[in-house]
Amino acid sequence: MLRNVLRLYNSLPVGCCPLITIQTQTRQLLECRRTYSSATSERKKFYQDVSISQGEGGVLEINLDRRKLKTPGGKLFTVPNEALAVTVATEWDVQRDTLKFYTMHMTTLCNTALDNPTQRNKDQMIAASLKYLETDTICYRVEEPPGLVQLQKNEWDPVMDWIEKRYNVVIGSSSNIMGPTIPEETKDTFRQHLASYNFWALTGLEYVITQLKSVILSFGLIDQHLTVEKAVQLSRLEEEFQIHQWGNVEWAHEYDLQELRSRTAAGTLFVHLSSESATMKRKFLQDLEFPLPRKPTIKTPLLSKHSHH
């Protein structure tokens, strides 16, 4: 931590009083850590009811009893649409006795999107996501044992074909340690595609990519080509192969599997619910359910009996 303090000190403009500034920076660092350290310790459940209310500007807020939920950074917790609000409220609702923050993935994702603790913008997030393409799981093939080689060919090749056709790109796979060389056009195509997502959806997508360690599988999930269970199985293909041969260890393999599934499912749901189309679709469905009223008929005056035409 002292290194961080020194780094901050070095970036300060010349002429600041050094001693006092270091103290305030250290205090700020400690405070920042204290607000985020609440995620690791366990807290007792301090509320009975969870409800959703409308806030300013059409966003929704979560209420725990009477109090409004806040992010770890101190901001008011707001979500743009009802579906996200319901999932977050359900996460808080199902807690018993103690609050287990490590199971509340949707809340964590919303907090990250709202607080943006790493202070990144959209371009930086897109660049970070695409960096995983060079070391994508699907692209790395082994040469032995033959069972695993065959399994990789059977399971991963269809996904590779799908994404190359869908986005009209060339990726390829390799079995040497350096991995495939991704052409620049491929990266540009993906960059353009990712730029169409909003900031919240990008947060979710980057989360999914880091969990699955694969950009290709994440795109397959987001484009609804794969289910969550299938994507997780493809990401863990070598582990599944070893489990098949040597047996399943519940306290390690099963635990990791369920944790990976829950995180990936949360990330996928987060991306879908944060995309613009979710709000648009809801409006469209509402219009279909309540048909537009008929235009009122204008009564024409009766022609008088004594018309002379």
Added chain:
Amino acid sequence: MSVSLRVTTLRACRDILKELRAVKGPGYRRSLGYRYVMDQFRKNQITSEKLCRSQQDLLHQASSYLCLLQSTRLHLSLHAEYHGEGSTREKGLRDVAGMVGLALPTQPGGKGWE
């Protein structure tokens, strides 16, 4: 809209509600999640003839949410069993060894110094 799509959608809805009941307890019908899920599936039934694409979207979202609920519940139970309070230190040495598939050695005749 094919029949199999409708069947899988219904199954996803039923499984989500089962999960909510498992995790919330007896009052699950009054919860926010239950009401919202039922609402969404009912709305989708009305529009399902017109838009097949939205049916696919709903099915994918429903199966993702189902996976989220199931895996969170299983993860929590595994955590409680292997990493939680009373899962390692409070158990005896023999039980903890049994958890990882080992057995303590037995010596017929007891240890020499007992």
